[in-house]
Every structure is written in structure tokens, then in C-alpha cells.
Amino acid sequence: MARKNCVYCNKEITTPSREHVIQNALGGLYESEDICCPECNNYVSRHIDAPFTKIFNPIVGAIGNMTKTHNKNSLPPYSGKIKYDGQIYDATIKAGKVTSCPALSRKLRCDISKLPLEIASYDFDLDNTTFETGLAKIAFNYALAMNVDLKLLQHGLSVTGSGNNISKIEYNYPLVPFCPMNPVDTILELGTPVELFHNLILFSQSNQLWCYVDLFNTFQYYVLLSDKMPAGTDVYHNYTQTLRKIPRPEDFEIFSPKDAMIYAQQYGVEPTMNPQELATRVKNADLNKPALERLISKKSEYLSPFNPALGQYGPEFLIQMMRSLSCYFTTDEYDNEEFIKENFRIWTPAPNGDVLIPYTDAILQATNANQDILKQYTTAKFNKLNAYLLGKTKR
Numbered sequence: 001m002a003r004k005n006c007v008y009c010n011k012e013i014t015t016p017s018r019e020h021v022i023q024n025a026l027g028g029l030y031e032s033e034d035i036c037c038p039e040c041n042n043y044v045s046r047h048i049d050a051p052f053t054k055i056f057n058p059i060v061g062a063i064g065n066m067t068k069t070h071n072k073n074s075l076p077p078y079s080g081k082i083k084y085d086g087q088i089y090d091a092t093i094k095a096g097k098v099t100s101c102p103a104l105s106r107k108l109r110c111d112i113s114k115l116p117l118e119i120a121s122y123d124f125d126l127d128n129t130t131f132e133t134g135l136a137k138i139a140f141n142y143a144l145a146m147n148v149d150l151k152l153l154q155h156g157l158s159v160t161g162s163g164n165n166i167s168k169i170e171y172n173y174p175l176v177p178f179c180p181m182n183p184v185d186t187i188l189e190l191g192t193p194v195e196l197f198h199n200l201i202l203f204s205q206s207n208q209l210w211c212y213v214d215l216f217n218t219f220q221y222y223v224l225l226s227d228k229m230p231a232g233t234d235v236y237h238n239y240t241q242t243l244r245k246i247p248r249p250e251d252f253e254i255f256s257p258k259d260a261m262i263y264a265q266q267y268g269v270e271p272t273m274n275p276q277e278l279a280t281r282v283k284n285a286d287l288n289k290p291a292l293e294r295l296i297s298k299k300s301e302y303l304s305p306f307n308p309a310l311g312q313y314g315p316e317f318l319i320q321m322m323r324s325l326s327c328y329f330t331t332d333e334y335d336n337e338e339f340i341k342e343n344f345r346i347w348t349p350a351p352n353g354d355v356l357i358p359y360t361d362a363i364l365q366a367t368n369a370n371q372d373i374l375k376q377y378t379t380a381k382f383n384k385l386n387a388y389l390l391g392k393t394k395r
């Protein structure tokens with residue numbers, strides 16, 4: 001069902017223009033052609049997408065394949081903290097190299113490019129409307145791409161001006177930051193190695209329409225798109241894509257069966273000692289659009305009751321662990337698991353009991369009772385991302 005009119009200016013769309021649901025600069029692959037006219041698309045990409053995607057430059061800079069180029073000069077610069085002589089300084093970084101650090105240059109009065117500077121962390125500026133707007137736009141676009149009636153979303157959209165003179169577009173939808181509310185989610189988020197992926201889940205729950213937006217498996221928010229869903233509406237859509245760095249075929253270096261195994265596991269293909277054959281297999285594998293099921297499996301060693309890391313938690317955690325496992329997975333008599341993705345990030349076991357409650361309710365209750373849990377989670381998540389990015393750029 002193609003939309004005929006632009007969602008922003010209401011002009012008839014005569015020339016289709018491609019709009020990425022998740023911004024192209026963030027590696028988003030999913031496109032929709034019937035959201036807006038070329039003029040509004042241009043406005044949105046300059047005034048909403050460009051400042052929003054800049055926030056993620058440290059990640060884009062570290063995983064080069066997203067820029068669709070291997071030229072290091074075209075990677076975006078970003079800001080971060082560097083360490084020199086035991087002190088921390090603000091700096092500008094590009095392709096893992098410090099390009100400027102005014103405070104240190106002033107202090108030492110020398111060319112800092114020769115100094116052994118260590119990158120300590122990257123900056124992500126989230127406390128601003130640019131971030132919230134970009135995030136809400138992704139949710140809005142995904143809902144439209146999934147054929148949600150624009151009328152249900154209109155209340156949160158504000159467009160100033162019309163036609164070719166649009167001066168402002170705002171997306172005013174309430175956001176709820178994600179925080180894990182059960183042991184399975186705590187382990188998935190904090191107890192597993194980093195795997196960068198984007199995940200969108202659009203779902204209805206009673207009269208509400210939510211979109212869970214997870215970018216780079218670190219920036220995780222629920223966007224409330226509507227609280228006037230007609231009774232009996234049942235919406236569920238999920239989009240997941242990984243953002244692995246895919247080496248060019250000539251980059252495959254296979255000296256031993258172990259190398260072949262590592263590549264094979266990384267790309268989910270059958271191992272082979274032949275680099276050309278491996279390149280072909282990787283090329284043909286659907287790497288960018290894996291199902292959510294491939295990322296989240298009960299068979300994962302991390303969710304196993306034998307995971308030694310679980311020993312640090314008390315018995316209450318383990319009871320909740322069993323409850324949340326049965327919220328997310330069914331197991332049949334042959335021990336085949338089935339991932340219940342319609343529950344994932346949507347329902348969670350109530351703190352005491354087997355009943356499932358809406359995830360956003362659980363987050364709001366828990367964070368109202370204790371603001372620190374969200375701060376602690378976000379800090380842990382950013383530390384994990386930073387450690388991963390630092391590992392990438394050091395190589």
C-alpha cells in the first residue's frame with residue numbers, strides 16, 4: 001500500500017525519494033519510498049539526520065565498513081578523552097588518531113602528534129533534543145513503513161511552514177529509556193561480548209503503540225507513538241541487522257584451520273581453508289539481516305544455569321532467571337527451544353510472581369523507586385561500548 005502524499009507537507013509524492021528508516025550514516029539498510037517528498041526528505045536529512053548521526057561518529061569511525069569506503073580520510077572526526085602523563089584531556093580524534101588537543105598543546109607548547117597519546121574514552125552527547133528527535137524519527141518512520149495509519153501518529157508530529165518553506169519538523173513522542181528488568185536481559189546486555197546491531201520492535205499493548213529502538217545495542221529507548229490504538233489492534237514487527245565489519249575478500253588470511261573456524265563463526269558460514277571460497281560464502285550469507293532469534297538463544301552459554309558468572313548472584317536472581325527464561329523461551333519434549341520474540345522487550349515477569357507485566361511499566365516503576373539503577377545501567381553499557389571501540393582502534 002503506497003502512500004500518495006508526503007507525511008510532512010501533504011504534497012502528492014510525484015518523485016519517490018528513498019528514506020532510510022534507520023539513518024544511512026548509521027549503517028541502516030532498510031528503506032521506504034513512500035514517506036515523504038524529495039524536498040522534505042532533504043530538509044529532514046540536513047536538519048534532523050545530520051546532527052543526530054554525528055553523535056555516533058566514534059562508532060562509525062571505528063567500524064569502517066559502515067561508511068562504505070576503506071579510505072581513512074573520509075572517516076568522520078569525533079571527540080573523546082585522551083590520557084597523557086596520568087592526566088585526562090578533551091581531544092578530537094579521527095580514525096583512531098588524535099588530531100587535536102588544544103589544552104595539551106597549550107600546556108606543552110609543542111606538536112602533540114609525536115606524543116604517545118592514549119585514547120581513554122569516546123564522548124556520546126545524549127542529553128539533548130537532537131538525540132531525542134533523531135530517535136523518535138526512527139520510530140515514526142518504522143511505524144509508517146509498517147503501514148501504521150498516519151492519523152494515529154499525527155498528534156506527535158509538528159510541522160512549521162508548508163510546501164517548500166518548511167522551517168521546522170518536530171517529533172513529540174514520550175521516550176522511556178530501556179533498563180533491564182529481568183536476569184535474562186541483564187545477562188544479554190551486560191554479560192555477553194559486544195555484538196553491534198540495530199533492533200527495532202514495533203508493538204501494540206492495550207491502547208498503546210510503542211517502538212523499541214536499539215541502536216548499536218547501546219542506545220536503547222521506547223518511543224510511545226500513540227495511546228489511542230483502536231481496541232483489538234494487534235501490531236508486532238521486528239527489524240534486526242548486525243553491523244559487523246566485513247573484510248574485503250583479499251583481507252581473509254587463512255594460515256590454519258583455526259583461522260578458518262574463527263572466520264566461519266564470525267560470519268555464520270561453513271568453514272573452509274580456501275580464502276576465495278570463504279569470501280564467496282561470506283558474500284552470499286545474509287549477514288546484515290539476521291533474525292533476532294540468531295542473536296538471542298537460550299542455548300547461549302551465557303544463559304546456561306552452568307554459566308560460572310551466575311555464581312555471583314543470589315538465589316533470588318536465579319529464581320527470576322528461571323521466570324524470565326520461561327517468559328522468552330518455550331522448550332518442547334525434544335529440548336528444542338523456541339524463542340518467543342513477541343515477549344522480548346515487551347513483557348517481563350512481575351518482581352514477585354509469575355504474572356507478566358508490560359516492560360515499560362516495570363521500568364517506570366523501578367526507576368521511580370530508584371533513579372540510580374538507570375544511571376548504573378547506562379554507565380555499564382557505555383563502558384562496555386567504549387572498551388570495544390578502544391580495542392577496535394588500537395589494532
Ligand SMILES: [Zn+2]
Pocket residue numbers: 006007008009010011036037038039040041
Ligand atoms: Zn513534503
